[in-house]
Amino acid sequence: MTFKQQLIDWRRELHQNPELSGQEVATTTRIRHWLESAGLRLLPYSLATGVVAEVGHGDKVIALRADIDALPIHETSGVAFSSRNDGVMHACGHDVHSSVILGAALLLKEREAQLAGRVRLLFQPAEENFTGAKALIKAGALENVSAIFGMHNEPGLPVGTFATRGGAFYANVDRFVLRVKGKGAHAARPHEGHDPIVLASQLVIALQTIASRDIDTLDSVVVSVTRIQGGNTWNVLPENVELEGTVRTHRADIQKQVEKRIREIATGLASAFGAQIEVEWFNGPVTLINDEQWAAFAMQLAQSVGYQTQTSQLHMGGEDFAVYLQTIPGAFVSIGSASPYGLHHSAFNPDEALIEDAARYFATLAEQALLKN
């Protein structure tokens, strides 16, 4: 079997057998087996799911990371190797990322004698719920690693296209819940209560002014209210309305400013309406910040092996890889996958033609990164 076919077969096997974040048990078994069969050393970290392997010898260590989890989506792509686990789908292409890094592992094993150090291969669980990177770091997977690299496929770019950027790349992700507590009343006698529906409506509108009137228009920020719930019939004003949403930013100071404004608006409106608004805040993944030099290094190498390269736009999505980059330098890159449907879509179908070239790219990237100081 050709190298290319092997990687496509592995990708399809992973695709047919997707598992949700933190439940990647069979996926872990498969990846362990494939790596062991190719002669790679598995490192004995204690992990519920996920695999860490290594190739090469010496003190210097460069890490390559793939993610392995899938999403709670019913697949409608129509491909012959569609998910056999109904309601679960590799709709973010983590099956593709895994086969790319498996391919890089095989190539590095062939070049083991000439490597100027070790390459550690991280097959990370639970990317989608942003807990996997933390778990691997806690287990010790970044020990002695001087730089880390990883990829995401990019459905909007053609195969053969490569993009990255130095500095901030993927967004900081926060989630908020706002609980409006008013006073219920007969719908025909609203003056006897504090209508939380009218207040919640004002609140949604007021939150729009954060992006449009509080933050410099040249800085990136999204404030989205994504859920609003209250009341259960037509002739009663309810006691409570709950709103939920997300904030996306690329700078810590702006993130803090947005949170502060949301709290101020909530407090101010509540007092104006004689009601209460409780704010609950959840910090998600931090901004992914690529090391400038490693991003330039990754870009140059991509260009020299034949990729069409471009500087990425800022991403408003989050990516768990950001957590590694808080600890050690490295670069996260995008590689074109030319899917007519985007990430997290039930018909997402990345072009497998990217896999072999990306595997060759990552093997060379790790090999050359070992030679850099």
Ligand SMILES: [Zn+2]
């Ligand atoms: Zn995803």
Ligand SMILES: [Zn+2]
């Ligand atoms: Zn993803």
